[in-house]
Amino acid sequence: MSLTLLNVIFAVVVAIAFAAANAAYLVWAERRGAARIQRRPGPNINGPFGLLQPPLDGIKLMAKQLIIPGGADKVLFIAAPVLAMYPAIMSFVTIPFSDTIVAHNINVGILMIFAFASTGSMSLIFAGWSSRNKYSMMSAVRAVSQSVAYEIPMLITTITVVMIAGSMDLMEIVHQQSRSILHWNIFPLLGNSHNILMPASFLIFFICTLAETNRAPFDLGEAESELVAGFHTEYGSMGFGLFFMGEYANIVIGACMTTILFLGGWSCPFGLFPGVWWFLLKLYLLIATFIWIRWTFPRTTIYGLLNLSWKILIPLSLVNLLLTAGLIKVF
Amino acid sequence: MIIEKTKLAFQKLLPSTEPEPPAVEDPGEEVEEEKGKKAKVKKEPRQNGVIECDYAVHGYHLDAQVAPDQLIEAVTIVDEAEFFIESITGVDWIKEGQIEVVYDFSRYDFDTCRVVIRTRVDRNNPVVPTITSIYAGANWHERETHDFFGIKFDGHPHLIPLLLPEDADFHPLLKDFKA
Amino acid sequence: MSSPIQLQPDETFVLNVGPQHPATHGVLRVKMEMNGEYIVDAETVIGYIHRMHEKMGENKTYPQYLMNLSRMDYLGALGYSHGHVLVVEKAAGIEVPERAEYIRAIMVELNRVASHLFWFGAFVMDLGGFSPLMYALQDREYILDMLEAVTGSRLTYCYFRFGGLYNDIDDDFIDAARRFIPRMRKSLIKYDKLVTGNIIFRKRLEGNALLSKETCRKYGASSAVARGSGINFDVRKNEPYSVYPDFDFDVPVYHEGDSLARYMVRMEEMEQSLRIIEQGLDKLPDGPIMPKKKPKLIKPPAGDYYQAVETARGSFGVRLVSDGTKTPYRLKLRSPTYSNMHLFDESCRGMMIMDALAFMGSLDLVIPEIDR
Numbered sequence: 001m002s003l004t005l006l007n008v009i010f011a012v013v014v015a016i017a018f019a020a021a022n023a024a025y026l027v028w029a030e031r032r033g034a035a036r037i038q039r040r041p042g043p044n045i046n047g048p049f050g051l052l053q054p055p056l057d058g059i060k061l062m063a064k065q066l067i068i069p070g071g072a073d074k075v076l077f078i079a080a081p082v083l084a085m086y087p088a089i090m091s092f093v094t095i096p097f098s099d100t101i102v103a104h105n106i107n108v109g110i111l112m113i114f115a116f117a118s119t120g121s122m123s124l125i126f127a128g129w130s131s132r133n134k135y136s137m138m139s140a141v142r143a144v145s146q147s148v149a150y151e152i153p154m155l156i157t158t159i160t161v162v163m164i165a166g167s168m169d170l171m172e173i174v175h176q177q178s179r180s181i182l183h184w185n186i187f188p189l190l191g192n193s194h195n196i197l198m199p200a201s202f203l204i205f206f207i208c209t210l211a212e213t214n215r216a217p218f219d220l221g222e223a224e225s226e227l228v229a230g231f232h233t234e235y236g237s238m239g240f241g242l243f244f245m246g247e248y249a250n251i252v253i254g255a256c257m258t259t260i261l262f263l264g265g266w267s268c269p270f271g272l273f274p275g276v277w278w279f280l281l282k283l284y285l286l287i288a289t290f291i292w293i294r295w296t297f298p299r300t301t302i303y304g305l306l307n308l309s310w311k312i313l314i315p316l317s318l319v320n321l322l323l324t325a326g327l328i329k330v331f
Numbered sequence: 332m333i334i335e336k337t338k339l340a341f342q343k344l345l346p347s348t349e350p351e352p353p354a355v356e357d358p359g360e361e362v363e364e365e366k367g368k369k370a371k372v373k374k375e376p377r378q379n380g381v382i383e384c385d386y387a388v389h390g391y392h393l394d395a396q397v398a399p400d401q402l403i404e405a406v407t408i409v410d411e412a413e414f415f416i417e418s419i420t421g422v423d424w425i426k427e428g429q430i431e432v433v434y435d436f437s438r439y440d441f442d443t444c445r446v447v448i449r450t451r452v453d454r455n456n457p458v459v460p461t462i463t464s465i466y467a468g469a470n471w472h473e474r475e476t477h478d479f480f481g482i483k484f485d486g487h488p489h490l491i492p493l494l495l496p497e498d499a500d501f502h503p504l505l506k507d508f509k510a
Numbered sequence: 511m512s513s514p515i516q517l518q519p520d521e522t523f524v525l526n527v528g529p530q531h532p533a534t535h536g537v538l539r540v541k542m543e544m545n546g547e548y549i550v551d552a553e554t555v556i557g558y559i560h561r562m563h564e565k566m567g568e569n570k571t572y573p574q575y576l577m578n579l580s581r582m583d584y585l586g587a588l589g590y591s592h593g594h595v596l597v598v599e600k601a602a603g604i605e606v607p608e609r610a611e612y613i614r615a616i617m618v619e620l621n622r623v624a625s626h627l628f629w630f631g632a633f634v635m636d637l638g639g640f641s642p643l644m645y646a647l648q649d650r651e652y653i654l655d656m657l658e659a660v661t662g663s664r665l666t667y668c669y670f671r672f673g674g675l676y677n678d679i680d681d682d683f684i685d686a687a688r689r690f691i692p693r694m695r696k697s698l699i700k701y702d703k704l705v706t707g708n709i710i711f712r713k714r715l716e717g718n719a720l721l722s723k724e725t726c727r728k729y730g731a732s733s734a735v736a737r738g739s740g741i742n743f744d745v746r747k748n749e750p751y752s753v754y755p756d757f758d759f760d761v762p763v764y765h766e767g768d769s770l771a772r773y774m775v776r777m778e779e780m781e782q783s784l785r786i787i788e789q790g791l792d793k794l795p796d797g798p799i800m801p802k803k804k805p806k807l808i809k810p811p812a813g814d815y816y817q818a819v820e821t822a823r824g825s826f827g828v829r830l831v832s833d834g835t836k837t838p839y840r841l842k843l844r845s846p847t848y849s850n851m852h853l854f855d856e857s858c859r860g861m862m863i864m865d866a867l868a869f870m871g872s873l874d875l876v877i878p879e880i881d882r
Contacts, residue, residue: 038644134525138547138863216638217710225532225636226864296704298711299638301864302547390600390816416730417818418844422831435816435827435844439727439736439743445816468729471852479564494557494881503565504840 011104015092019085022252023245024054026287030248033291057241064237069132072234076130081235081242083123087116088249095256096171098266098276109170110158113257114151117212120250121147124214124221124231127243131234139230142302143221146211149309150218154208156317157201160324161185161261174265178274184264197320197327202262204317209254211305214247216294220302255286333412333442334383334392340408341381341395391435391445399450399459406462409436409446417445419472421480425506428454430480434462452482461487479504522550525863529558533636533867536877540854540870547862552855560881567841572598572672572808575841580666582845583879586625587667588618588657589821590879595670596751597817597828601810602672609797610674611753616687616790617657617669619783623694624653625822626780629874633773634705636871637714642705649697656686672808674800684791691784698780706777715770719857719869722767730849733824734779735873737763738771745820752819756793757786769872776874809836823847823874847873848880 028043028050035042043050068077094109096102106112121143128140164185165173177184186202211218222230232243259265259282266279300308381395397405417435424431434448452459461484462469473484474493481502484490492499502508528539537558543551563578570578579594580587592614599606627650631643654664660679661669669676705711726736736743744761746754762778764771810832818827824846831840850873858866 034640038641039648040644134523134544141546219638223638223864225638226867228532295641297639298634298705298708298714300710301714301862303862304710304713388600389814390597390818394814413727415727416849417825417827418730418829418842418849420829420840420842422840433829433842435829437818437825438748439723439741441742441748443749445749445818447814447816466728466730467856468849468852471848492557494560496557503562504568 008104011093012089015089019089019092019249019252020245023248024058026248026251027057027244028054029287030291030294033288034295037292037295061238061241066237066239067234069234072132073130076126077234078239080123080127080130080231081239081246083126084120084246085242085249087120088246088253090116091253094170095253095260096174096265097279098274099171101276102171105169105171107167107169107172110162110168113253114155114158117250117253118147118151120212120246123243123246127231127235131231133234135227135229136231136233139221139223139227139233142223143214143231145302145306146214146218146220149306150208150211150313153204153309153313153317154212156314156321157205157208158261160198160201160317160321163321163324163328170260170265174260174267177264178267180270184262184267186262197323198262200316201320201324202258204313204320205262206258207308207313209258210290210293211309213250213254213290215251215290217297217300218305219294219299220305223299225299251287251290252283255283255290258286259283333438333444337408337412337444337446338381338383338393340412341393341405344401344404344408345380345395345397386445391447393444393446394449395446396449396451399452402448402450403460403462403465405448406434406465409448410465413440414438414444414446416466416468416472419469419476421476421482421504423454423480423504423506424451425454430454430457430482432459432476432482457482458485459483460485463487478502481505521545527863527867529555533870534877535632535875538851538875538877538880542858542863542866544863547864549858549861549863549866552858552866554851554855556851556877556880558881559878561878563843563882564841567838567843569837571836572810572838575838576670577666577668580668581878582843582882583625583821583823583876584665585628585876586621586822587665588614588621588669589819590826591667591670592618592752593817593819593821593826593828595672596819597815597830598672598808598810600817601813601815601830601832602805602808603810604673604804604808605801606673607798607801608753608795609678610799612790612794613675613679613799614670615753615757616679616787616794617661619786619790620653620657620687621667622822623780623783623787624650624657626776626783627653629776629822630701630705633871633874634711637711637868639705639708639711642701645697645700645704649694652686652690652693656683656690659683659686671800673804674798678799684794687787687791691788694780694784698777701777706774712770714865714868715773715872716766716768718769718865719861719872720767721853721857725853725857729853731824731853732846733820733822733850733874734772734775735824735850735853737761737775738769738773738872739767740765743825745818745825749818751817753790754786757789759783759785759789769869772872807836809834818844821846823876823879824850843882845879845882847875848882851875851880 032042043053046052046056068074091113093104094106094112096105124143125140128136162168165176167173185198214221232240263282266276267274268278379396379398381393384391384394386392395405414436417437420433422431429451431449431451436446438444450459459482461473471493473487474490476482477484477490478492478495479502522543522545525542525544527542528534529537539555541553541555542549566578567575579590582590627646631646634642658664660677660683661667721739723739723741726739726741742761742763747761759782762775764774812832812834815830816827818825826846827844829842830838833839854870858869
């Protein structure tokens with residue numbers, strides 16, 4: 001009994017540490033990456049390669065006063081940043097990094113992660129609503145429509161993967177892809193997924209991940225040139241810091257899910273030496289792609305975003321689901 | 332040629348006047364003149380009417396001076412001839428006790444013609460009709476002129492300070508304005 | 511895109527965009543009456559940095575006022591100085607040596623490219639793409655370095671004098687300019703690939719904020735705002751001044767009238783400016799940069815003078831009313847963005863806020879130039 005409790009505490013602590021460290025250093029990576037793309041040095045003063053920048057930023061943010069605007073809803077205003085961070089941390093508990101490195105594997109891992117991801121948009125709504133700022137309010141409204149629009153195709157696409165794997169256990173899904181690159185769910189050639197539509201599924205899932213994590217070109221909630229800073233306009237200090245970290249933690253979750261569902265998790269492309277290093281390699285390559293996309297594309301419009309989801313992605317993913325079901329029946 | 336056409340239209344509007352010498356002499360003559368003589372020349376107010384100016388000297392082709400109540404008709408002429416509005420401004424002729432409102436119009440096509448329409452109003456009660464119903468873009472120009480000179484544009488939909496502070500009750504471009 | 515909306519009077523709210531807002535690029539305020547994300551009505555409030563340049567013009571002597579013009583528009587300052595010196599030279603009858611006029615044209619065009627580059631970056635940033643700004647600023651930096659070497663300042667130049675110039679250009683400048691032209695052409699191709707061809711970018715701008723010729727005329731729009739609506743109007747061609755008749759260049763005109771057309775016009779204008787610089791460097795005559803005979807004290811004869819020039823932001827006009835003394839009797843500055851911005855109130859009705867702000871970006875606003 002007590003051992004289990006200790007286990008859980010240990011798992012949660014490690015998950016928080018992993019999420020926080022990732023969030024902090026992804027900010028650094030993003031800034032360095034953006035700087036490289038834009039032909040400027042980026043943060044390079046504090047420590048080697050500017051590696052001390054994130055902790056110093058954290059100290060600065062923590063040392064600042066959290067100003068609550070007059071007339072704001074205090075409880076929601078304070079709760080919102082916390083809500084931004086917790087779904088990511090909770091999701092880390094069930095994500096398997098390798099055969100052995102997993103805090104607590106449950107056989108409906110996918111369900112749990114999506115359940116927590118859905119609550120993530122609540123923090124944006126709370127923040128936008130409680131700030132008593134019209135820009136924040138508009139951003140909250142956008143966030144609601146955006147999260148509704150993109151969760152649907154994302155879930156439908158995930159169902160195709162679940163149908164192929166026949167399981168909602170993340171470990172199991174990875175195991176089925178573990179033999180070689182041709183068994184990965186993104187490729188239809190070998191293994192149990194004789195589904196030629198999987199590249200399309202991967203694309204839909206990836207776009208939805210971008211949109212769900214509020215990343216450019218879908219950062220309509222933040223939209224700094226229209227809505228100032230959107231839902232976190234009124235946040236300073238660590239409130240802002242938590243939103244910021246939450247964004248990156250969510251990116252990590254999104255990239256983890258993409259890796260597990262489509263890219264074979266910790267398995268090696270050639271079937272050799274599977275391990276956590278493969279997982280991390282795939283994970284950070286995906287995150288680098290996120291950063292690359294953000295600094296290349298301009299932002300879409302809110303109607304463009306919703307049109308893309310409702311008129312293209314949802315019908316496509318439904319057709320995809322239908323064909324996948326048919327193909328499974330045939331083979 | 333649009334210059335002739337517009338000039339004719341103006342002459343129809345202002346029938347009594349004949350072409351008169353330009354309000355300003357050539358620079359060459361002017362330099363030699365003495366100050367006192369120049370002041371005398373300027374004293375006599377210009378009659379309403381249209382004159383064709385030397386573009387190379389003044390930078391515009393037609394210079395029409397109209398009475399305030401002819402303004403709408405004059406602006407309609409240039410509107411119908413497809414001129415665009417360049418600007419509206421004022422000049423405070425404090426010695427004569429008048430304020431001149433100056434309207435600049437120009438053309439988009441290559442039939443270049445710049446038209447200046449002026450009207451003079453009493454300095455103590457400067458009221459001219461608005462032309463916002465003809466040129467929507469005159470709105471800000473008139474508000475600006477109201478800010479700077481205190482000219483009231485009769486019928487203007489929103490005559491509140493534009494460039495000056497919201498509560499400004501002074502008109503800085505009047506010659507007797509002291510900061 | 512923007513559909514007419516039926517709404518009840520109590521369904522709207524007022525959104526204050528500015529005076530401090532990332533999209534207004536300065537202290538500009540737009541009071542928007544909103545229905546959700548749709549704009550029902552907008553009222554632009556300007557004048558936050560009004561400095562009354564026109565009154566300063568009446569208080570300062572002609573040479574003292576030279577530096578004021580470059581404070582009007584901090585991105586394309588030389589074009590405005592050009593208008594001012596031209597009108598005073600016209601009024602006072604000062605002859606300008608040919609070399610000086612050529613150098614003026616080269617400088618103004620370089621400044622125009624710099625201004626357009628900054629606009630390009632800022633516009634794409636308005637649309638959410640940050641990187642092009644950095645690329646554009648690097649090219650602009652090259653121009654600013656060149657201009658600094660000759661004029662002595664990077665932003666608020668006081669380079670033109672009545673009758674000529676403050677400083678002659680040297681071989682270093684000519685070399686740098688000749689190196690710059692191919693470099694800039696390469697950059698333009700890069701921008702084209704990175705931004706113009708981007709599908710998100712095009713989707714956002716195509717059909718955004720259609721301006722008709724009639725709207726442009728009623729508001730007196732100029733520069734790319736007019737040329738994007740199919741109006742072939744460029745003061746350099748319509749009323750040639752300085753040495754522009756000697757140059758072979760085109761005026762890009764697009765007929766769509768949307769934000770993309772305005773964007774395309776400015777991008778092509780950069781290429782045309784490069785052509786002018788190239789020809790200017792080739793044709794550059796030898797000679798003095800200041801006239802031999804120049805009045806000690808500039809006292810234009812009494813009269814009314816007007817000069818329009820094409821600056822980076824459109825048709826800029828200076829009206830000079832002289833009473834024969836050493837200070838102007840009245841100096842009116844007709845700023846192009848003032849007219850272009852005025853369009854916004856009427857045209858943005860029924861648009862969504864993000865489209866309206868993209869439209870605002872396409873107008874190329876420089877706030878001190880509106881407020882003067």
